Amino acid sequence: MTVGSPERDTRDSRLTDSELQRQLAVTWGSAGGLWNALSNVDHKVIGRRYIVTAFVFLALGGVLSLAMRLQLSQPEARFIGPDRYNQIFTMHGTNMMFLFAVPVMEAMAVYLVPLMVGTRNIAFPRLNAFSYWMFLAGGILLWVAFAIDTGPDVGWFAYVPLAGPQYGTGKRADIWAQMITFTEISALAVSLELVVTILKQRAPGMALNRIPLFVWSILVTSFLVILAMPAIMIASTSLILDRLVGTHFFNPAEGGDVLLWQHLFWFFGHPEVYIIFLPAVGMVSTIIATFTQRPVFGYLAMVMALITTGVLAFGLWVHHMFVAGLPRLGASFFTASSMAIALPAGLQIFCWLATIWWGRPIFRTPFLFVLGFIFTFVIGGMTGVMVASVPFDTQVHDTYFVVAHFHYVLVGGALFPLLGAIYYWFPKFTGRMMSERLGKWVFGLIVLGFNLTFFPMHILGLQGMPRRIYTYQPEMPWGGLNMFISLSALILTTGFLLFFIDVIRSARHGKSAGANPWRASTLEWATPSPPPCYNFQRIPVVGDSTPVWTDCEVLTVASGLRVDRRELLITGVVDASPEARESSPDHSVWPFWTAIATALVLIWSIFTPWAVVWGAVPVATALTGWFWPKGKPEDES
Amino acid sequence: MKEIVVLDVSPLTGHCDGSASPAWWGTLAFMLIEGTGFALAIVIYLYLMSLAPMWPIGVGPPDLGAGTVMTLLLATSLIPNLLVSRWAKQRVTLKVRIGLIFMSFFGIAPLVVRIFEFPAMHIKWDHNAYGSVVWLLLGLHTTHILTDLVETLVLTCLMFTRHGDNPRRFGDVGDNAMYWNFVVAAWIPIYVCIYWVPRL
Amino acid sequence: MKVVKLLLYLVLSGVAGCSGLQSALDVHGMPATHLKHLMTAFFWICAIVWLLVIVTLIYALVRSHTADASTQLDGPRTRIAVSGAVAATSVIITGLTIASFYTTRSIDTRMGDAITIAVKGEQWWWRVRYPNPDWVLEFETANEIHIPVGRDVRLQLESANVIHSFWVPSLAGKQDLVPGRSNTLLIRAERPGVYRGQCAEFCGLQHSHMGILVVAEDEASFSRWLASQRVVRSRTMDDEAAAGERVFLAKPCAACHTVRGTFATGISGPDLTHVGSRRTIGAGLLETTRGSLAAWIADPQTLKPGNNMPMVPLTSDELRQVSRYMDVLR
Secondary structure, three states: OOOOOOOHHOOOOOOOOHHHHHHHHHHHOOOOHHHHHHOOOOOHHHHHHHHHHHHHHHHHHHHHHHHHHHHHHHOOOOOOHHHHHHHHHHHHHHHHHHHHHHHHHHHHHHHHHHHOOOOOOOOHHHHHHHHHHHHHHHHHHHHHHHHOOOOOOOOOOOOOOOOOOOOOOOOHHHHHHHHHHHHHHHHHHHHHHHHHHHHHHOOOOOHHOOOHHHHHOOOOOHHHHHHHHHHHHHHHHHHHHHHOOOOOOOHHHHOHHHHHHHHHHHHHHHHHHHHHHHHHHHHHHHHHHHHHOOOOOOOHHHHHHHHHHHHHHHHHHHOOOOOOOOHHHHHHHHHHHHHHOOOHHHHHHHHHHHHHHOOOOOOOOHHHHHHHHHHHHHHHHHHHHHOOOOHHHHOOOOOOHHHHHHHHHHHHHHHHHHHHHHHHHHHHHOOOOOHHHHHHHHHHHHHHHHHHHHHHHHHHHHOOOEEOOOOOOOOOHHHHHHHHHHHHHHHHHHHHHHHHHHHOOOOHOOEOOOOOOOOOHHHHHOOOOOOOOOOOOOOOOOOOOOOOOOOOEEEEEEEEEEEOOOOOEEEEEOOEEEEEEOOOOOOOOHHHHHHHHHHHHEEEEOOOHHHHHHHHHHHHHHHHHHHHOOOOOHHHO | OOEEEEEEEEOOOOOOHHHHHHHHHHHHHHHHHHHHHHHHHHHHHHHHHHOOOOOOOOOOOOOOOHHHHHHHHHHHHHHHHHHHHHHHHHOOOHHHHHHHHHHHHHHHHHHHHHHHHHHHHHOOOOOOHHHHHHHHHHHHHHHHHHHHHHHHHHHHHHHHHOOHHHHHHHHHHHHHHHHHHHHHHHHHHHHHHHHHHOOO | HHHHHHHHHHHHHHHHHOOOOOOOOOEEEEEHHHHHHHHHHEEEEEEEHHHHHHHHHHHHHHOOOOHHHHHHHOOOHHHHHHHHHHHHHHHHHHHHHHHHHHHHHHHHOOOOOOEEEEEEEEEEEEEEEEOOHHHHHEEEEEEEEEEEEEOOOOEEEEOOOOOOOOOOOOOOEEEEEEEOOOOOOOOOOOEEEEEEOOOOOOOOOOHOOOOEEEEEOOOOHHHHHHHHHHOOOOOOOHHHHHHHHHHHOOOOHHOEEEOEEEEEEEOOOOOOOHHHHEEEEEOOOOEOOOOHHHHHHOOHHHHHOOOOOOOOOOOOHHHHHHHHHHHHOO
């Protein structure tokens, strides 16, 4: 701009659209090159990296499960020895829970939430970059350890004393415990960013009762992370202390307690299930609304169900310990509370059914995955009611029945919605549609393959097959079903292979999507696909809960933000009334260095406690570099 | 999609303070994370106590001296902390600078007292589970003081540079003061737990 | 649907009954019978609820849509239907909770005095002790528990290493063996038979091969068995077995194993005084025959990789003699 006073120049009010876009691209964009890639703090870039990395871990975890199915396909098979097998199932569980399921849900939120609430970047974008590097480092640590035969072999919940200093010799259990620290730091960081983004950066007018259901689910999930992750932080720290410096938290001979570990682990571990499941619920609500072209029935009821689930999630952990010998009275209480969680889950299912009942379903791939979700997840919910019962659980606990149950809940309940969500938001991420024809094949193969693979496991469990065995004897009547399961797993694998092929192909050659290919109602569809680095050229102003449906030609917006610095709008927690224009931190490479320094401390501390002392120096230095003002416009007020 | 401007946000300030700012909410969320961690550590203490036939295991209760000095010291530090917070709100650069230097000393002093607290337990961390859990509690809180001290030191240096006289820095000082209040508040239940619960 | 039918078929027709050995559906004990009734009730209720949901979903998808649908979505009919479904859910889960509670109570009901048997989890086998106030009558065995039919048996479950879980599904639900704690499990076999179980809590390298047999027999056979186990090792031995005993005592075997009546008093491995009378060796790994005994002694690490028994080098003669000796320890 050459005309006007500098004061007016820096505002978006008088700029033409094309000039505004150019200015915003300069302010928010990032040039190419490795250095810029390392310092990028755009939530979409980070979110995309997160999603891709998590899916890589999904594929790796899938390969592990195939190895297990090969070994179990016949009795006393000798493809894989017990030592490697124990590493494989531990890696499979740890990888899927900590490196895939939780991060991928957060990754989707990192990408989508700022768009859905109509802001320009996530709150604390540098922390966001840091969290990604930590996640990546934790994943690499775990897989490198596995590659050099030091993979954890104590199960994904690492029960002591097997994981303790006496029986878990070597560094395997330490790798597990420290990998937990990496992923928990990254999960806590992301949750903190998301909570603040949702509470303080919503588009003007997006009062609490207008927040999209997906965003609500992420808000509840983030609070679950904040309240549950400290438990695993304390637990894994105590475990490392027991192993490294000889404390006795879990040593019954010196006043410690073996079950303390289980209490701490499951106080985190049960909410963990809902940390994975609730975002999926949000995805289902979003997809149902779009593909029935109706808002989901019972908005308030849905939100209350999310919150109730979140609260109840902290009252269930003992149901993982029903056979550990706890007092009966306590166990009965936890039966009741575990059953009670069926109420909010049921309520949500009924609301979705009502929405589908009155809507006009459009059978596209995302919606098909939602149908697959209801079909499969409800089975998982039913077996959940079964294992919630103390007496029932004594027969199926730690058997293949439970393996079937939690795969129904996690794959049926979270992965199916996630795959639907990938088909649904892929056009937003890339600007291109995924193949509808391949999508239907993917859906069919995965849902069929999944049910054929996992349903028979219920029967195996009732027939007495315990989980975590690397083989079984020929006289046990399990051989036939195990072979059937292993063959079915191939169908499931084919489905996933097709999915990955579809993603890679569509990202390059998919047909162009346009801003809103599904005629959806939420704000991320009010900006081009893929969204520009500044998300919205002007911040939307929201008048109801379906802003893009209300008038699909016109978007009400706010103007007056500066364009010469990264500026976004801060709004009130309850009514989202505008409070201030606030700057958003610029690209910085310091989060990367901080993550490197932190990763070094954590890995080094597996070997000596002094690492924490000496390693604190580079970490503090990197953090100072991170927060030290650089005299940029973002530091003005 | 056509855009209709319905709201002009240019009159709003370019920076926000206190509970309006994301940094304040971020600090609060951070305190919630740490608070949960402390609460769980105390739960571990009480859980192990409930299992033990006698408590503390193998030794008498810790000496009250160092811990009580710590409590008084932390309580006293609230006064300058409150003042710094007020000056930051009023954006008085000089007073904030002096206050921060004071607060740096109030960050170092507890670390000195802490040196005497560990021996007052009469037990090492690797002796038994009681030793482990009291060292854990003290260790966690020491880390807590240390992190805030480092933050205070960096902030103090920053206030003496050209970046100091900036509403943003005053906001940072305010959030740092809020965090110190939390460091002090978190100590109270830990103090009661470590020093008084074994005497009940 | 097909798979659901399969499960239905299983539960109804007692296919599981044919599967024998180790199954929660093939019940021969009091607690397991109660549990099976509860599980059947849960299964039917849950299956019906699932069917209702799926039928509703399918109908909702295929029904013809009326024009006024959008006004109906938030209408009173929808509200009533959804609230009704939630209310029904809460009635069902309350019922199931109460049923669980009463099942737990009936499992814990004892009939008369119970026999107590101490079971300790080892890596990876079961140490079984029949305690007796008179220590001469007390004895230890491994991986095989004999109980009298129709009487309550109290298993006292402990572990000195890692967590294990005792599970013989035909008789009762499982119970963990937790280091530092002592748990009990009440079992009562209703019919004579041999019931297999195995460790259900991951306990390390050979968790997969940690089987246990519960032999339920009538009171007379049980008393005979007790008497036979109390005595020291059999004195009637042929020359080959006697030579085997000499080898056994000369080699490191005696450092880990006890054979009562000899100076072999090691305690880290199973008591072998009557090993030949037990149905399996290696914690359910192999049926006890002279051949399997020889194979095990010759190379325990190939049969059960990672177990704590080292390979003791023996000549083929020694191996033949020791296996003969083991075989006659009945």
